[in-house]
Each structure stands twice: as C-alpha cells, then as structure tokens.
Amino acid sequence: MEDKQRELGGEEKEEEHAKLEIWKYVFGFVEIAVVKCAIQLGIADAIESHGSPMTLLELSSALRCDPSPLYRIMRVLVHLKIFKEKPATQLGPKVYAQTPLSKWLLKSGKNSMAALILLESSPVMLAPWHGLSARIQGVNNSAFEAVHGEDVWSYAAANPNHSKLINEAMACDARVAVPAVLESCLEVFKGLETIVDVGGGDGTTLRLLVEACPWIRGINFDLPHVVSVAQECDRIENVGGDMFDCVPKADAAIIMWVLHDWGDDECIRILKKCREAVPEDKGQVIIVEAVIEEDNEKQDKKLTNVRLMLDMVMMAHTNTGKERTMKEWGYVLGEAGFSRHTITPIHAVQSVIQAFP
Ligand SMILES: C[S@@+](CC[C@H](N)C(=O)[O-])C[C@H]1O[C@@H](n2cnc3c(N)ncnc32)[C@H](O)[C@@H]1O
Numbered sequence: 535m536e537d538k539q540r541e542l543g544g545e546e547k548e549e550e551h552a553k554l555e556i557w558k559y560v561f562g563f564v565e566i567a568v569v570k571c572a573i574q575l576g577i578a579d580a581i582e583s584h585g586s587p588m589t590l591l592e593l594s595s596a597l598r599c600d601p602s603p604l605y606r607i608m609r610v611l612v613h614l615k616i617f618k619e620k621p622a623t624q625l626g627p628k629v630y631a632q633t634p635l636s637k638w639l640l641k642s643g644k645n646s647m648a649a650l651i652l653l654e655s656s657p658v659m660l661a662p663w664h665g666l667s668a669r670i671q672g673v674n675n676s677a678f679e680a681v682h683g684e685d686v687w688s689y690a691a692a693n694p695n696h697s698k699l700i701n702e703a704m705a706c707d708a709r710v711a712v713p714a715v716l717e718s719c720l721e722v723f724k725g726l727e728t729i730v731d732v733g734g735g736d737g738t739t740l741r742l743l744v745e746a747c748p749w750i751r752g753i754n755f756d757l758p759h760v761v762s763v764a765q766e767c768d769r770i771e772n773v774g775g776d777m778f779d780c781v782p783k784a785d786a787a788i789i790m791w792v793l794h795d796w797g798d799d800e801c802i803r804i805l806k807k808c809r810e811a812v813p814e815d816k817g818q819v820i821i822v823e824a825v826i827e828e829d830n831e832k833q834d835k836k837l838t839n840v841r842l843m844l845d846m847v848m849m850a851h852t853n854t855g856k857e858r859t860m861k862e863w864g865y866v867l868g869e870a871g872f873s874r875h876t877i878t879p880i881h882a883v884q885s886v887i888q889a890f891p
Pocket residue numbers: 687704705707708732733734735736739755756757760775776777778789790791792795
C-alpha cells in the first residue's frame with residue numbers, strides 16, 4: 535500500500551515535470567534564434583573589443599541599435615547564462631560581461647563556433663528539417679534534395695557563399711578537434727613524412743597538423759571548388775579531385791567528418807580508395823569521427839547527446855549519411871579490406887579510428 539502511494543507520488547511529480555518540460559519543445563527554436571541574433575549583432579565581439587564589461591547604453595551605441603529591444607535580448611542571454619550581468623553599484627550602472635560560453639560566439643579566433651552556428655541556422659540548412667518526417671516515411675530519399683533539388687555538395691559547388699559558410703563552419707570544428715587529436719594521439723603522426731587529408735575542406739586541419747608536427751608535409755584533397763579557395767600554406771599542397779575516383783598517395787590518410795556524410799556502400803568505396811593511397815605494409819588511414827556508444831553505463835550523457843543530434847543532422851542534410859556505432863565502424867572497415875583497426879576516445883565529439891591495410 536505504502537509502495538503504491540510512493541509510486542503515485544513519483545508519477546505525479548513526473549506529470550508536473552512534463553507540464554513544464556513540454557514548453558522547452560514549444561519554444562526550443564527560440565534559443566537558437568537568439569544566439570544567432572547575438573552573433574549577427576556582434577555582441578560578444580563588442581564586449582571583447584571594449585576590453586571590459588559594458589553598460590546597455592555603451593553596448594547599444596557600439597552596436598548602433600535601439601537599447602530597448604537590445605535590453606530584452608540581453609535579458610534572455612543572461613537568463614540562458616550565455617552572458618553575465620553585474621548589478622549596478624554606487625560606482626555605476628549594471629554591466630554585461632563575457633562568459634566562457636559567450637566567447638564561443640566571437641566571430642573569429644581559436645575558439646569560435648560562430649560560423650558553425652550560422653551554418654546550421656541558415657535558411658538553406660533549416661529548410662530540410664521541415665521534411666524530416668517525410669524522409670522517414672520514405673516520401674523522399676533526401677530531405678535536403680527535396681527542398682534544394684540537389685545534394686549538399688552540388689548545392690555548395692553552385693553557391694559559393696554557401697560553400698564559404700560550410701568551409702568556415704568546418705574550420706570551427708577542426709580548431710577544436712585537431713588539438714584534441716594531437717593531445718591524445720601525437721604518437722600516430724611520429725614517423726610520417728606525408729599525409730593526405732581526404733575531404734580536407736579549407737585546409738585548417740592540415741595547417742594545425744603540420745604546425746604541431748613540423749616533420750610532416752600535407753596534401754589537402756577536396757572537391758575542385760573547395761580547394762580553389764583554400765589558403766596557400768607552406769608544406770601543404772592543395773589538390774582538387776573526387777575521392778570516389780582516386781586519393782593522392784601519402785604515408786597516411788586522415789579523413790575527418792567525411793565518412794559520416796555517406797551510407798555504408800559509399801563509405802566502403804571511399805575507404806578502399808584511402809587504403810589504395812597508403813603503403814600496404816606500414817600505411818594507415820586515420821578516421822576522425824563520432825562513435826555512438828550503446829552501453830548506457832559507459833556513456834558520457836552530454837557527448838552522447840551531441841552525437842545523436844549529429845546523427846539527425848546527417849539525416850536532414852545528407853542523402854545517406856549517419857553516425858556509427860563501434861560495430862558499424864567494424865563492418866565498413868572490414869568490407870573495405872582493412873585487416874585491423876583501433877578506436878581511441880579523445881576529448882571531443884569524435885574519436886580517432888586507426889585502420890591498417
Ligand atoms: C563535413 S566536411 C568536412 C571537412 C573537413 N574534413 C573538416 O572536418 O573540417 C566534408 C568535406 O567533404 C568534401 N567532399 C564531399 N564530396 C567529396 C568528394 N567526392 N571528393 C572529395 N571531397 C569531397 C566536402 O567538400 C567537404 O569539404
């Protein structure tokens with residue numbers, strides 16, 4: 535009887551919790567919209583270049599906007615703990631200060647995620663989300679193609695501004711992921727003279743790698759429209775081509791956040807081309823990708839959340855892409871002819887998977 539009552543108490547609490555929790559989903563998009571607005575206005579940049587916390591009037595004058603709507607945006611951003619508010623004192627009015635989180639909204643710098651947020655919240659990338667249920671029901675094979683008439687890479691080739699946004703967004707992640715790769719796996723790069731980055735985007739990954747490993751020369755390999763605008767850099771050669779046809783030869787290949795854009799069949803084809811590009815005896819393919827953890831006990835809940843969201847992004851933005859479990863990685867690597875592989879977790883959304891011919 536007592537157990538029954540305790541259970542009912544628990545159920546009531548859950549009902550109460552649900553009654554509030556549902557609002558998170560009613561207005562979930564608002565948080566993204568407000569953060570996007572903060573980036574577009576340049577709020578974090580203004581406080582950073584001011585060099586100290588700013589009053590509302592200082593901020594509105596720096597951003598050339600009306601203090602009244604700015605106050606309302608700042609109230610939400612402070613509530614979300616993105617910026618900090620320091621209360622008024624006898625010495626002066628209330629001021630807005632930067633936090634570690636708001637610094638990720640700076641438009642440039644080592645730890646900026648601004649371009650990635652602007653990409654994901656761009657009209658081009660948001661539109662396919664409206665077709666997610668149709669994609670799952672099989673009404674169409676691709677939510678992105680249903681809206682834009684072609685896949686994301688062809689769309690980018692035809693729209694240089696969107697391509698630039700993709701390259702800058704990927705560079706944001708590379709600036710976070712590459713230091714994490716080097717921190718946990720520096721050994722992997724010792725003894726390599728050359729490395730090819732397959733789908734290397736604007737070359738940020740290789741620039742960071744050769745900076746940390748000055749003994750390495752790199753080949754940044756991507757579609758012609760991407761490498762044609764990649765930065766020139768010492769010890770890095772930009773090569774345009776199609777990874778489904780051929781991958782330039784090197785001691786090792788690195789491939790980061792590319793395989794998750796593709797289904798198993800395409801992944802196996804790409805991996806076979808990477809395997810052909812490295813020496814049979816001592817070559818390796820270094821894959822930097824998320825691994826979905828299935829064991830609830832071992833899971834880091836916050837990272838698993840990011841990885842599962844990323845899987846949904848693949849569903850909305852690519853035709854066949856997906857995030858993979860350890861077993862699913864084992865399958866594609868085996869089918870591509872690799873004899874063995876290791877998986878090393880790093881301090882990032884991705885892990886390092888070393889595959890040996
Ligand atoms: C998600 S981005 C990853 C970029 C980069 N590796 C990074 O993590 O910053 C995927 C990359 O694959 C490239 N890509 C797509 N199809 C390709 C192909 N057929 N051959 C070579 N690169 C391709 C895209 O142009 C894009 O730069």
